[in-house]
Amino acid sequence: xxxxxxxxxxxxxxxxxxxxxxxxxxxxxxxxxxxxxxxxxxxxxxxxxxxxxxxxxxxxxxxxxxxxxxxxxxxxxxxxxxxxxxxxxxxxxxxxxxxxxxxxxxxxxxxxxxxxxxxxxxxxxxxxxxxxxxxxxxxxxxxxxxxxxxxxxxxxxxxxxxxxxxxxxxxxxxxxxxxxxxxxxxxxxxxxxxxxxxxxxxxxxxxxxxxxxxxxxxxxxxxxxxxxxxxxxxxxxxxxxxxxxxxxxxxxxxxxxxxxxxxxxxxxxxxxxxxxxxxxxxxxxxxxxxxxxxxxxxxxxxxxxxxxxxxxxxxxxx
Amino acid sequence: xxxxxxxxxxxxxxxxxxxxxxxxxxxxxxxxxxxxxxxxxxxxxxxxxxxxxxxxxxxxxxxxxxxxxxxxxxxxxxxxxxxxxxxxxxxxxxxxxxxxxxxxxxxxxxxxxxxxxxxxxxxxxxxxxxxxxxxxxxxxxxxxxxxxxxxxxxxxxxxxxxxxxxxxxxxxxxxxxxxxxxxxxxxxxxxxxxxxxxxxxxxxxxxxxxxxxxxxxxxxxxxxxxxxxxxxxxxxxxxxxxxxxxxxxxxxxxxxxxxxxxxxxxxxxxxxxxxxxxxxx
Numbered sequence: 191x192x193x194x195x196x197x198x199x200x201x202x203x204x205x206x207x208x209x210x211x212x213x214x215x216x217x218x219x220x221x222x223x224x225x226x227x228x229x230x231x232x233x234x235x236x237x238x239x240x241x242x243x244x245x246x247x248x249x250x251x252x253x254x255x256x257x258x259x260x261x262x263x264x265x266x267x268x269x270x271x272x273x274x275x276x277x278x279x280x281x282x283x284x285x286x287x288x289x290x291x292x293x294x295x296x297x298x299x300x301x302x303x304x305x306x307x308x309x310x311x312x313x314x315x316x317x318x319x320x321x322x323x324x325x326x327x328x329x330x331x332x333x334x335x336x337x338x339x340x341x342x343x344x345x346x347x348x349x350x351x352x353x354x355x356x357x358x359x360x361x362x363x364x365x366x367x368x369x370x371x372x373x374x375x376x377x378x379x380x381x382x383x384x385x386x387x388x389x390x391x392x393x394x395x396x397x398x399x400x401x402x403x404x405x406x407x408x409x410x411x412x413x414x415x416x417x418x419x420x421x422x423x424x425x426x427x428x429x430x431x432x433x434x435x436x437x438x439x440x441x442x443x444x445x446x447x448x449x450x451x452x453x454x455x456x457x458x459x460x461x462x463x464x465x466x467x468x469x470x471x472x473x474x475x476x477x478x479x480x481x482x483x484x485x486x487x488x489x490x491x492x493x494x495x496x497x498x499x500x501x502x503x504x505x506x507x508x
Numbered sequence: 509x510x511x512x513x514x515x516x517x518x519x520x521x522x523x524x525x526x527x528x529x530x531x532x533x534x535x536x537x538x539x540x541x542x543x544x545x546x547x548x549x550x551x552x553x554x555x556x557x558x559x560x561x562x563x564x565x566x567x568x569x570x571x572x573x574x575x576x577x578x579x580x581x582x583x584x585x586x587x588x589x590x591x592x593x594x595x596x597x598x599x600x601x602x603x604x605x606x607x608x609x610x611x612x613x614x615x616x617x618x619x620x621x622x623x624x625x626x627x628x629x630x631x632x633x634x635x636x637x638x639x640x641x642x643x644x645x646x647x648x649x650x651x652x653x654x655x656x657x658x659x660x661x662x663x664x665x666x667x668x669x670x671x672x673x674x675x676x677x678x679x680x681x682x683x684x685x686x687x688x689x690x691x692x693x694x695x696x697x698x699x700x701x702x703x704x705x706x707x708x709x710x711x712x713x714x715x716x717x718x719x720x721x722x723x724x725x726x727x728x729x730x731x732x733x734x735x736x737x738x739x740x741x742x743x744x745x746x747x748x749x750x751x752x753x754x755x756x757x758x759x760x761x762x763x764x765x766x767x768x769x770x771x772x773x774x775x776x777x778x779x780x781x782x783x784x785x786x787x788x789x
Binding site for chain 1: 564565566567571573613614615622623624625626627629630631632633634635636637638639640641642644645647663664667668670671674675
């Protein structure tokens with residue numbers, strides 16, 4: 191299989207911050223908002239460059255989302271940042287009416303998504319946000335896998351006209367996609383071709399999927415690994431093309447198996463080419479305190495869990 | 509300036525439009541619509557700096573947001589009769605395929621509407637965003653909003669109120685339709701707003717009251733006074749004391765007509781109290 195090199199662990203939120211800082215310099219219409227989490231979202235670079243284009247709302251996420259919608263009236267491209275939990279569930283109705291239904295060009299930038307937020311525990315670890323956002327008509331949902339890709343995604347969504355949910359995380363993880371790589375919204379990235387089993391993953395699970403594929407290769411199993419950074423719109427063609435070859439699939443996400451990437455993939459399969467599928471996802475549960483690594487292991491989202499799921503789905507393949 | 513008689517005629521026609529829209533589909537919200545008729549007529553016909561035509565960005569003109577979207581019949585009538593879309597389209601109100609949805613939306617491209625409203629409490633935040641965009645754009649025009657008084661029970665309003673004062677958003681005039689009524693009864697009984705003037709002042713707003721909120725001259729004077737208070741470091745609030753159901757005797761002094769359509773007979777009575785002025789749609 192194709193080898194990927196971790197060029198040094200970095201957090202995806204810093205990729206967002208780097209992208210946003212670049213946008214401060216390159217796109218005068220971009221404005222940023224934050225609800226008292228500047229440091230956590232790595233927004234200092236943007237603020238330093240363009241303080242007049244930054245809006246600190248205080249701990250008032252509903253107002254932040256509404257303001258973001260209003261800033262589009264006047265031609266601005268607002269990037270509204272907070273933790274994923276407060277960027278979605280807390281403000282669902284504001285996003286629904288003022289952003290999605292009103293078709294506003296707002297970028298909802300959600301950090302600390304999923305279990306890997308770690309020690310703060312379940313009050314802050316949202317595992318339902320992909321589902322909440324993908325159900326909104328017209329909402330694009332993106333969950334990039336590493337620093338470089340998060341930066342690229344941040345730049346790409348500024349060029350896209352319409353509401354976007356950009357999901358990223360807290361911990362430092364492998365940085366392995368190309369620096370200044372191309373990011374095409376809705377276009378899956380083939381990471382490694384294989385013939386026995388398809389593994390599609392999003393966010394932090396992508397690197398875990400690559401690690402799992404290496405282990406599988408050692409066992410003589412050829413896994414095809416695809417990075418689904420955009421959950422909506424989903425690259426159905428890439429998935430169908432891959433399963434036509436492999437005949438089985440594992441979906442991997444740091445999210446509840448209800449409402450996440452796995453269910454979106456299952457819909458594509460059931461409509462087009464029913465295929466055995468295993469879910470690497472949280473199983474309708476809240477999270478808990480712990481380190482990111484401990485939690486990924488306990489909730490079976492890491493490379494060993496993916497490896498196990500691949501073997502299970504292979505056994506189900508006719 | 510239009511003379512008051514012209515504006516009164518305009519308002520009378522708007523009241524007819526409200527009643528006929530709601531009656532035709534046996535649904536909608538006539539009470540609050542009638543109560544805010546004079547305010548919106550004054551705003552669109554006398555106060556706001558408006559460009560010809562409509563573009564979403566609203567750069568170089570005043571922008572208005574209706575936060576209490578359920579009074580859609582009045583904003584539709586005022587928008588149509590201010591030239592944003594054909595008045596004949598009022599006959600499509602709330603019907604399948606219409607641009608005049610039950611609550612205003614941008615989804616179907618109705619000129620004059622810049623954000624959906626209906627789920628309450630969101631419009632002030634949206635207005636703040638646009639007010640800040642105007643400052644970034646060096647656009648001296650103002651942002652206006654209208655809110656129901658019951659709507660102020662929503663927490664987001666006070667998030668926005670706090671932000672507006674803290675950040676000196678002084679190119680914004682928020683008006684409260686202070687009719688004291690909401691669906692379940694009087695605001696006093698449902699969840700008292702307390703001393704609203706003191707609340708907004710405590711939040712750092714410049715507050716003025718218009719006691720005769722259905723009197724065009726009083727409204728225009730109040731809005732002009734509010735405009736004179738802009739640009740001075742504080743957001744401006746108008747507490748507009750209105751009568752729900754104004755202009756139709758049996759719809760006044762009650763909250764019963766918040767979201768109820770008149771019967772054929774009631775419509776005839778209501779229209780007889782508001783004779784045709786500019787021509788029915």
